[in-house]
Amino acid sequence: MKKLPLYKKLPVFGVVAFLFLGFAITITVAAPLMDKELYQPSPQAKPLDALASKGREIYAREGCWYCHTQTVRTIANDKKWGPRASQPGDFAYSNPALLGSERTGPDLTYVGDRWPDENWQIKHLQDPRALNPDSVMPSFAHLPQADLQALAHYLVSLKDNTAPDLQKRADQSTEADIPDVYKKAVNPFAGDTAAIAAGDAIFHKSCWSCHGATAEGNGPAASALKPPPANLRKSALTRSEQFLFWIVSEGSKSTAMPAWKKAGLTEEQRWQVVSYIKSLGGQQ
Amino acid sequence: MFSGKEGSTARGFYYSAVAWMAFGMVVGLTAALLMIWPDFIKNSVTESLRQYLTFGRLRPVHTNVVMFGWLSGAYFGTMFYMLPRLGETKVWSEKLGNFTVLWYNLTIAAHAVALMAGYNTGREYAEQPWPIKYATAVMFLLVALNLFMTAARRKERELYVTQWYMLGALIWTPIIYAIGNQFLLPTNPISGVNDAVVNWFYGHNILGYWFTPVGIGALYYLLPKMTGNPLYSHRLSMIGFWTIAFVYGPTGAHHLINGPVPQWLQTVAIAFSVSLIIPVWTVLTNFYGTMAGKWSLVRESVPLKFAVAGASFYFITCFQGPMQALRSVSAVTHFTDWVVGHAHIALLGTFSFIMFASIYYALPRLTNREIYSRPLQDWHFWLSFVGFSAFFISLTVGGLVKGFMWASTQSDPTQFIEVVRAMKPYYVVRALGGAMILSAQLLFIYNIYKTATAGREIRVGETAMPRPADLLAAGGATSDA
Numbered sequence: 001m002k003k004l005p006l007y008k009k010l011p012v013f014g015v016v017a018f019l020f021l022g023f024a025i026t027i028t029v030a031a032p033l034m035d036k037e038l039y040q041p042s043p044q045a046k047p048l049d050a051l052a053s054k055g056r057e058i059y060a061r062e063g064c065w066y067c068h069t070q071t072v073r074t075i076a077n078d079k080k081w082g083p084r085a086s087q088p089g090d091f092a093y094s095n096p097a098l099l100g101s102e103r104t105g106p107d108l109t110y111v112g113d114r115w116p117d118e119n120w121q122i123k124h125l126q127d128p129r130a131l132n133p134d135s136v137m138p139s140f141a142h143l144p145q146a147d148l149q150a151l152a153h154y155l156v157s158l159k160d161n162t163a164p165d166l167q168k169r170a171d172q173s174t175e176a177d178i179p180d181v182y183k184k185a186v187n188p189f190a191g192d193t194a195a196i197a198a199g200d201a202i203f204h205k206s207c208w209s210c211h212g213a214t215a216e217g218n219g220p221a222a223s224a225l226k227p228p229p230a231n232l233r234k235s236a237l238t239r240s241e242q243f244l245f246w247i248v249s250e251g252s253k254s255t256a257m258p259a260w261k262k263a264g265l266t267e268e269q270r271w272q273v274v275s276y277i278k279s280l281g282g283q284q
Numbered sequence: 285m286f287s288g289k290e291g292s293t294a295r296g297f298y299y300s301a302v303a304w305m306a307f308g309m310v311v312g313l314t315a316a317l318l319m320i321w322p323d324f325i326k327n328s329v330t331e332s333l334r335q336y337l338t339f340g341r342l343r344p345v346h347t348n349v350v351m352f353g354w355l356s357g358a359y360f361g362t363m364f365y366m367l368p369r370l371g372e373t374k375v376w377s378e379k380l381g382n383f384t385v386l387w388y389n390l391t392i393a394a395h396a397v398a399l400m401a402g403y404n405t406g407r408e409y410a411e412q413p414w415p416i417k418y419a420t421a422v423m424f425l426l427v428a429l430n431l432f433m434t435a436a437r438r439k440e441r442e443l444y445v446t447q448w449y450m451l452g453a454l455i456w457t458p459i460i461y462a463i464g465n466q467f468l469l470p471t472n473p474i475s476g477v478n479d480a481v482v483n484w485f486y487g488h489n490i491l492g493y494w495f496t497p498v499g500i501g502a503l504y505y506l507l508p509k510m511t512g513n514p515l516y517s518h519r520l521s522m523i524g525f526w527t528i529a530f531v532y533g534p535t536g537a538h539h540l541i542n543g544p545v546p547q548w549l550q551t552v553a554i555a556f557s558v559s560l561i562i563p564v565w566t567v568l569t570n571f572y573g574t575m576a577g578k579w580s581l582v583r584e585s586v587p588l589k590f591a592v593a594g595a596s597f598y599f600i601t602c603f604q605g606p607m608q609a610l611r612s613v614s615a616v617t618h619f620t621d622w623v624v625g626h627a628h629i630a631l632l633g634t635f636s637f638i639m640f641a642s643i644y645y646a647l648p649r650l651t652n653r654e655i656y657s658r659p660l661q662d663w664h665f666w667l668s669f670v671g672f673s674a675f676f677i678s679l680t681v682g683g684l685v686k687g688f689m690w691a692s693t694q695s696d697p698t699q700f701i702e703v704v705r706a707m708k709p710y711y712v713v714r715a716l717g718g719a720m721i722l723s724a725q726l727l728f729i730y731n732i733y734k735t736a737t738a739g740r741e742i743r744v745g746e747t748a749m750p751r752p753a754d755l756l757a758a759g760g761a762t763s764d765a
């Protein structure tokens with residue numbers, strides 16, 4: 001066999017090729033892995049209880065994360081997804097991270113603030129199209145009840161853990177229970193018919209599925225909820241604007257009533273919908 | 285037990301790969317239909333089967349089967365065809381090669397079964413449970429061993445650029461695979477946001493260091509062969525090789541732009557992503573340089589049509605890529621169907637098309653039979669091309685519509701459904717395009733089957749396929765195999 005001049009090049013080539021990749025590994029894998037700050041739990045990070053952990057496993061197993069992200073970006077577009085952008089420390093207890101890469105459905109980082117009730121979650125998982133006729137989310141009615149419960153418990157646990165808690169049960173509260181910040185609030189739209197019309201539109205997008213198209217507490221999700229959605233025609237007569245604004249903003253503790261402040265309605269929109277509710281009492 | 289016949293490994297990979305392609309695309313089309321009729325499976329199968337066939341179960345089956353079953357399988361076949369020929373030698377061990385074909389088929393089948401059964405680690409493209417990750421790593425190592433031994437025994441000592449790309453990919457891929465899959469440890473030790481960082485190091489670099497170099501390497505082999513022109517510039521192709529090797533690696537975090545990862549990591553990813561313009565430019569310059577004066581051949585040759593269409597789609601991919609990495613663009617396009625369009629133009633429009641060209645080129649030489657039907661080849665091209673164009677345009681436009689609807693401050697989360705509703709027409713066009721692509725591949729598979737069983741045999745001394753290049757120009761970069 002004659003001496004092969006280039007034979008030795010193959011191993012040399014292999015080593016050089018490896019070194020080129022090694023550069024990338026060093027700066028974009030090794031450096032972040034050694035960055036201790038990335039593992040420091042933030043105030044938002046909270047270890048999950050056993051049932052929620054099981055729910056999270058089911059969430060990974062069923063591929064919910066192909067359609068749902070769990071990360072709120074640092075840009076204006078993402079403000080509506082929650083009160084604060086996700087930070088590295090928020091994921092300190094997460095394995096896998098489940099950030100997700102597509103939003104075929106909504107971001108779920110703070111979904112527990114929007115849909116705080118496990119029964120609502122189960123109903124939605126079983127039949128998404130009953131609550132949202134145009135939803136393309138799969139039905140998970142075939143899952144065992146225990147799985148649905150774990151999933152629902154997990155979803156409800158996904159909420160903002162950093163804001164002060166101003167929540168109480170609406171049906172057990174009176175005007176005296178309104179927190180100070182809300183007591184002093186004034187409706188900027190009092191008597192404004194344009195605002196009532198805007199509130200009407202918001203109501204028939206965001207509220208009707210529970211409170212019903214006529215606001216009497218009989219929407220398609222109502223039968224699954226305990227306590228049931230309030231009859232807002234009655235509330236219009238018995239509650240003050242400040243009370244309504246408080247509950248609409250902060251939600252009702254341990255019920256399905258979302259905290260709309262965190263669920264994506266601006267202050268203006270919340271006042272508009274309160275004006276609308278009030279108008280149902282025939283007073284405005 | 286395993287055949288030692290020359291060419292049998294390449295044939296085995298090609299036949300298996302096209303079968304996995306059909307399966308993977310059927311699953312992809314099913315997923316696409318579920319985005320239009322979310323209950324169509326629920327309403328048509330029994331209660332006990334439903335759990336295996338939801339979108340969330342089918343999607344990873346689709347991605348893993350098309351990436352590792354179809355595209356990687358076709359890559360293996362192509363490398364087992366091209367590398368021995370470039371080295372003017374034989375495959376080191378066809379027996380080991382045929383064992384690898386079997387191993388690969390079992391591994392891909394295990395992916396499909398496990399993912400449908402719900403064994404999902406929650407990491408994109410790394411969903412499979414750890415025993416299957418080991419099987420995949422072994423698959424890559426067996427291929428690498430066989431082909432490195434083949435290269436070491438080559439008689440033609442000069443290394444052509446195709447060899448650089450393919451051998452480089454065989455070194456890089458197992459490393460990237462092992463890192464990206466949590467070092468193959470069953471305990472998944474990397475947690476928190478670094479899980480995402482490592483996941484996207486892998487998710488992006490499996491493209492940069494596996495799908496890109498092997499596909500480009502194959503293109504560099506095919507172009508001179510099919511046009512009869514020598515490669516425009518070997519030096520340029522080498523610059524392209526080393527810049528890919530250097531620039532691709534640190535870009536993974538461009539999947540996490542504006543996300544919960546350190547700013548410096550994002551900036552590094554953006555800077556390197558933009559620099560990817562350089563290797564892409566070398567490929568495209570070489571492509572147009574090599575094609576010079578031979579464009580008329582495209583009309584006559586289907587494999588060349590696929591190569592030209594693939595290179596054009598590559599241009600679009602690589603125009604999108606650096607743009608998408610910019611913070612302001614990502615703010616709109618990220619999380620939308622635009623990205624799905626981008627994934628498909630790279631893997632389907634570019635690299636799958638190059639593989640179609642490779643199979644049409646290599647198969648007659650591997651079977652000693654002419655491609656059975658020329659009209660079927662034309663149908664294959666045009667249905668694939670038109671179907672894919674519809675697929676890509678619908679996702680790209682739909683993605684932009686979605687992104688801008690989200691960006692308009694009025695839409696709050698409860699109005700998300702408006703965006704879902706707005707996507708429907710785009711999803712319909714995507715599914716129609718997908719159906720065209722799938723039908724094209726069924727014709728292709730039938731054509732391959734007939735070629736292998738009933739294609740006209742090529743007599744000794746005859747060129748394998750009546751190629752226009754042979755008629756119009758004499759001589760090429762390298763002698764024909």
Ligand code: HEM
Pocket residue numbers: 066101102104309310312313314315316343346347350351354355623624627628631632636715718719721722
């Ligand atoms: C008939 C042809 C095909 C159809 C109908 C199809 C359909 C789909 C669908 C519906 C998805 C899920 C998108 C989502 O989650 O919103 C998907 C994802 C994906 N497909 Fe395909 N596909 C096809 C062919 C291919 C081929 C040949 C490849 C690669 C060789 C491929 C690679 C991928 C990848 C990588 C993803 C993940 C995209 C991402 O994460 O952004 N597909 N495909």
